[in-house]
Amino acid sequence: MTTFFPDRPIPQVDAVVIGASAGGLQALTVLVEGLSSRFRLPLLVVQHIPPHGSSCLVSVFQNKTKLRVKEVDEKELVSPGTLYFAAPDYHLLVEEDYCLSLSQCEAVNFSRPSIDVLFESAVDAWGERLVGILLTGASEDGAAGLEKVHWAGGLTIVQEPTEAQVATMPRAALQRFTPDFILPLREIHRLLCELECRNA
Template sequence: MPLTDRLPKLPPRRIDAVVIGASAGGLQALGVVLGGLPSGFRMPIAVVIHVPEGQASKLAAIFQARLKLHVMEAEDKAPLMPGTLYFASPGYHLLIEQDRTLSLSQEERVHYSRPSIDVLFESAADVFGEHLCGVLLTGANEDGATGLRAIHRAGGLTVVQDPEEALVSTMPEAALELFIPDFVLPVKGIHTLLVELERNNA
């Protein structure tokens, strides 16, 4: 049976942006989630992966070589553009402002992390409300759980990687302890879901 036949019916609403958070094991998981997205994929995607501070990130270059999307490291004041994948910079929180531009901050760490998944998710929930999709993947701490709940409370679509599949289950399990998300899926299922959301936006 195709995976889409096992998914609950998708909500009848437009999704304007996707935010994704991950930590330990996140590169592999993100590669499956985003791999093979078509060049015409329009939803902007902002990603926080916990990376060490004090050194340049190679995430944008790595994923640009693998994907058909335009990929870049997030820049302060840059507009959130369709069909673009943004990675948070090491040592900076990534936020989305009400005018749908990106903002970088060096405020205090959240769950010992900067960038923090919670910070991105909460700011995006304030901007996009029900037109946001939040995805929380594998990771070794609780960052992202309260942010994903904020997306849920704002009416957005919430997705958690199946903890049984995650390389490190702490992060998805922390979210599941707080609320019941719309979807708990393996990474291949999350990929399929994004494709279906894009199709529904057409």
């Protein structure tokens, strides 16, 4: 099996932020299915969804993973081993004390929740101990936020555009900077497992 970090120290990771839009449900399924119940990193996700009505993301993914799955509540403290989803029509932000907050400030890149908003606030909280993952999508949301993760010293991962259901979002990131990894979904899943093992 290929080792992802043969030539440098393993980064200390405290959290993972993930952004997805069109095609994201299938992509996220590949990432979280099979993660062990011992997986301790928190996963914070913005999946672009319609602004009105309730989200089915929690019920869908609770049947796909052994992780705890929940929609974010205002001012809750980030917990390990939890898959968090942003609520419909609310930006998701991470405070410097690792509490999560919700905002109805104006849309960013035509999106609320916005991937950029999550990524940029998470950088302020975790800095170089953050992993950012950008998946399939039809907008440029997330590219600037992932670049901020990169310049803060965090680990950056972009889904291989040729595999993405909609390649606009991964390609927008690649036009801005060179991430640490450009990988198909199965390899991103394996990288998450390796990070968890090496940070245990």
